[in-house]
Amino acid sequence: MITRAPVLVLNQNYQPLNICNVRRAVALLGKGKAEPIGETGEFLHSATDLIEKPVIIRLYYMVKRPLHRRKLSRREVFVRDGFRCQYCGSRARDLTIDHVVPRSRGGQHTWDNIVSACKPCNHGKAGRTPREAGMALFTAPKEPRPNPYAMFHSGRVLDEWRPFLPWVQADPLDEREDSLQGTAAAGG
Ligand SMILES: [Zn+2]
Incomplete structure (x- = not known):
């Protein structure tokens, strides 16, 4: 219609x-x-x-832009962490999600308790806190800044809109996402 x-x-x-x-x-x-x-x-x-x-x-008038908070997803966690294991720094192809304080120990599924981890680090840490496992985090995890253009990264972008959305096509994350396909489906 x-x-x-x-x-x-x-x-x-x-x-x-x-x-x-x-x-x-x-x-x-x-x-x-x-x-x-x-x-x-x-x-x-x-x-x-x-x-x-x-x-x-x-x-004809200015609208205060609404802030779109980042959705907590595997991909957004990997993006935030630069696609690196936060324990050993490796850019593993098969990254996993690690709860810093394990869920079995009351750890929450929140931005500040979730990091990217390679499989060996994740398995090595197991159900322990980093301190118990003698592992250190590169950075303290926190919620990333809101992305005001998040809505333009999903869904169709018309060619006529391109002049006003030049960064949508040029987003390097698209390539990374391709390289991570299969990984996202395989992990838990
Ligand atoms: Zn690692």
Whole structure:
């Protein structure tokens, strides 16, 4: 359905803000709250006239960007840790997730208790704390900074949006993710 088609919403300063649908974009345009960017050559009938179908709109006012907290997932933990085992520093292909304080000992499944670990380190540490196992962490784990563009890394990005989202295509994490495929499925 054409009114459900995605439209990129830019902030007043042209920074990408979010994605809405054509219906919502047309409403914003109609209320004079935004302007269309670019041309699509496709037209829609509104109640009174014909308007060009928007693919990008820019708001006439600044919106404070919502902070998207990083989702706690295996991949995001590996990204945060630079794809290195936090005990020995190796860039193992088969990284695992380690609970610093083991869950069996009351350790939580939270950013500050989860690190990337290679299999030998994870097995060596077993159900012990790093101190008990005589192992040291490279860095104290914590929640990474929010990613304001997280939403643009999942889902489809239209070619027309590329000029405003140049880093989405150039994201080096995409390559890393490829190299980790199979690993994510294999581990526990
Ligand atoms: Zn290791």
